[in-house]
Amino acid sequence: MIAVIKEKQEWSALLAKAENLDFYHTYDYHHLSKTEGESPILIKYTEGDTTLVLPLLLRDIENSDYKDATSVYGYAGLLALHIDAHFNKANFHNELNAFFKAQKIISVFSRLHPFIEHQEDLHTGLGHILSLGKVVYVDLTQTIEDQRAKYNRRLKTYVNKARKLCTVIEGTVEEHVQTFIELYEENMKRVDATDNYFFDTAYYHRLLSSSDFETKLMLCQHNESQEIIAGALFMKTGNIVQYHLSGLSEEYFELNPIKLIIDEMRIIATNEGYNIFNLGGGLGSEEDSLFKFKSGFSKDFETFKVWKYVVDEAAYKTLTKNHLGTEIKTEELHDGYFPAYRAPVKTHTV
Template sequence: MGLAEKADWIKYVERAADYDFYHSWQYHSMATNGAPILFIYEEAGNFIALPLLERPIADTIYYDLHCVYGYSGPISNLKFDQQPDTLKDNFLNTFLAFLQQGKYVSVFSKLHPFFNQNELLKRTKGLYENGKTIAVDLQQTLEEQRKQYRGTTWEGIKKCRRLGYTLRESRKQEDIAAFTQLYQANMGRISATDFYLFDEAYFTQLIHSTEFDCKLVLVYLGDEIACGSVITLTNGIIQGHLIATNINHLKYSPAKFLIDEVSGLGRKWNMKYYHLGGGLGYKEDSLFEWKRGFSNLILDYYSWRYVANEPVYNQLVEKSGIDIQDTTDFFPLYRMTPQ
């Protein structure tokens, strides 16, 4: 089904044993880099569904499928480790037949670190170990949580408190606009690709969503915004979706203060985890180490990289000028820009 079947899409997501806002109809409706579809297989009252974005492959009769920005992958009304083998096998067989009929060359989907989707997808080729992500366990006390903080992390948080930083939640349009400017300045500073340059309309849609709970939290020093984050609250999980810091406040790292404050609020919101994500490209880099300063809870992160039509995939890679043996962490290879 596509976006036109809004009510049905929402119904299947709500029936799922585990899902996140990344699976929602509204989040998919905001995607600009493909046509959203929700593939559903159903038998004996149980279902498995997989949301994806369809893209035509230029100058060919073929398409490929990839996922929205974030952690999606399959959902089901049953936990994946409780599904009958027949349901798993029938879903996969039906989906693979759908790929052949639809002239799809490849499928790329980032999996959700909390949902054990590997139980389903390990039955196929293409399950790829991407790296690690960091989460904060909000089911422990705040005191227990803070004992896991790296010394420099806790000192930075305390310094922000002494300097008078405060955190507020806002839905005001002027604050959404201010955060957008802050975020775009951050992306410009790190030379991010156009894909990551989300605009004010994007953030406005997210924060005013009726399908999921999305909040804009801002750290102020006096009247100046020092840092901000767009977070979502779904089924016990806070996702630190996007974060940005004012360059004038970088030396005080108010993002550390923000994470500590949101952790405290998360307990009031009855959340179980605060997912901070991983490093850049899910490598254990300086960003990963910064997040690691908050928690010992490290999750395995996987993606599904399935080649549905190997001869055509190889032809497309060859035509693109990329070496088929290239070990760069990029999929599908034929969409990578040659260096």
């Protein structure tokens, strides 16, 4: 049986039963992430003693009666609250497919969580799962010394130097949020980030005040000037710590303060009993300079995968042709930008 959950109390009560989850699954993060025209839903499937939940953002498709669904930015995907011995995956797929069709949802896209093992198996057979790249993580079940032994030599030098000149402190909403926002936005402008990497002030306040997960604002203070020169937001849920956002002052770029903050959070999270410190991957899952920066901390990687599912092939093809002006073949449905009818269209200027 399929049910749709929209209220926070029921959403949170269901997630409380999950053995493994992340802040990306929560009601608060979905409502923080949604943009105009997006409605957060939690799809609940029950069969006997089996309960599965799938959080999604439901979207209207412009100039049509159809909808589609996508996951929040980050690592979300299906959660198994309990699977009993009589669970039949085919029944789950049939009911989920029937629900999508009844709601006129013609395509579904979800980023999967690299540390929740059952997700790929539960999705296999319905749509396509694609591997996009690697994420870097620190195994916090190892000793602090063994973790540090995996740092590359240059990183150890940078961290040692930064520790002599700087101190990592925990920030507060009242005192430090605006400083962090300025540092983060300065950093995003420096790397020419797109608009979706910028947030309004309320986003940071809601992130730091959520009851669904714990957010830590860690700051790097220059000892001599007492200036806050860098900051990072880390999200703690279950046994996982996620490196979420960070920014630094260009004036102190050579001090590598973000590396010091990450090193400090690694130590704190280990002492607090967390298992995984996920640093994430490169931009667009590429092994770029961002990935290189993160892989200096660890050689432990997991594969980042996404789920793409075309529910109504005919409608998908029609919308894609209307949008792009070209036909799309069945074997190409899951290639490239997904869904294709939302792909950015290049405009030619004279």
